[in-house]
Amino acid sequence: MRTDDPEILQLCTDLAQALKTQGAMMATAESCTGGLIAACCTGLSGSSDWFERGFVTYSNAAKTEQLGVPAALIEAHGAVSEPVARAMALGAVAHSRAQVSVAVTGVAGPTGGSADKPVGLVWFGWAVGEQAWTECQRFDGDRDAVRAATVMHALQGLLQRLATA
Numbered sequence: 001m002r003t004d005d006p007e008i009l010q011l012c013t014d015l016a017q018a019l020k021t022q023g024a025m026m027a028t029a030e031s032c033t034g035g036l037i038a039a040c041c042t043g044l045s046g047s048s049d050w051f052e053r054g055f056v057t058y059s060n061a062a063k064t065e066q067l068g069v070p071a072a073l074i075e076a077h078g079a080v081s082e083p084v085a086r087a088m089a090l091g092a093v094a095h096s097r098a099q100v101s102v103a104v105t106g107v108a109g110p111t112g113g114s115a116d117k118p119v120g121l122v123w124f125g126w127a128v129g130e131q132a133w134t135e136c137q138r139f140d141g142d143r144d145a146v147r148a149a150t151v152m153h154a155l156q157g158l159l160q161r162l163a164t165a
Contacts, residue, residue, distance in 0.1 A: 003036070003043040011155040012044045018162045019100065024128075025052035026158070027098035029067055029088040031079065032106040032122060034058060036151050052098040057088065063105075067091030080105050080117050082134045089125030089132050101127045102158045108146045122150050126158050128165040133157075 002008075019026055028037045038054030041047055055066050060079055063069040069087040077083045088103035106122030113119035120139045125132060135157065139149040 003040045008040050008151065008155070009044065011152070011159065012041055012047075015041070015155060015159050015162075016044060016047065016050050018159060019050035022162065024099040024162075025050055025097060026100040026102070027052050027092040027096040028054040028154075029092040029101060029103035029125075030054065030056050031058055031063070031088075031104060032108045033104050033147050033150050033154075036147055037102060037104070037154050040151055040155070053096050055092055055095070063088060063091075067095055078117065080107055080121060080123055082123055082136065085123035085125035086132050086134050087125075089127040089134075090130070093127045093129070099129055100158065100162065101125075102154045103127075104150050104154055106146070106150060108143045108150075110143060120146050122146070122153075124150075124154055124157055126161045128161055131165070133161060 035056045041051045057063040057066050060074050064071050067088050068091045073083050085105050089101050092101035103125035107113050107119050109119030122137050124135045139146045
């Protein structure tokens with residue numbers, strides 16, 4: 001995945017405009033994308049006006065330590081789950097100076113999948129203030145394709161939620 005992809009750049013430009021219009025800053029909480037969403041956002045010149053910080057919380061311990069996701073929640077539902085995606089999104093806002101966040105947790109593959117959580121399954125969380133939304137998607141393709149689709153969906157979803165918040 002290239003952070004200078006024209007479609008990604010346009011999404012980031014639109015997101016930047018929406019955030020600046022609302023006077024808001026954003027944070028990311030990323031697991032399966034390993035910081036790609038933050039890299040795409042900060043690849044845009046002037047992103048310090050609207051991008052506050054990125055959390056790469058690949059391990060369960062990092063989700064707990066950096067975002068405040070309860071370890072019991074991860075133990076009960078697994079890291080790739082709706083409750084954890086919601087907690088990550090809300091935790092990114094609570095543990096930063098941002099008012100808006102996007103969180104992703106999933107199985108990018110090619111290993112790590114199971115019958116319940118196959119390769120390509122990604123949970124998304126978006127937070128605007130104390131309001132949060134979650135969504136699950138399943139993407140086809142290899143690791144790079146899953147991660148690229150996750151970045152696109154995460155940015156599109158945040159832009160949509162900002163438009164309706």
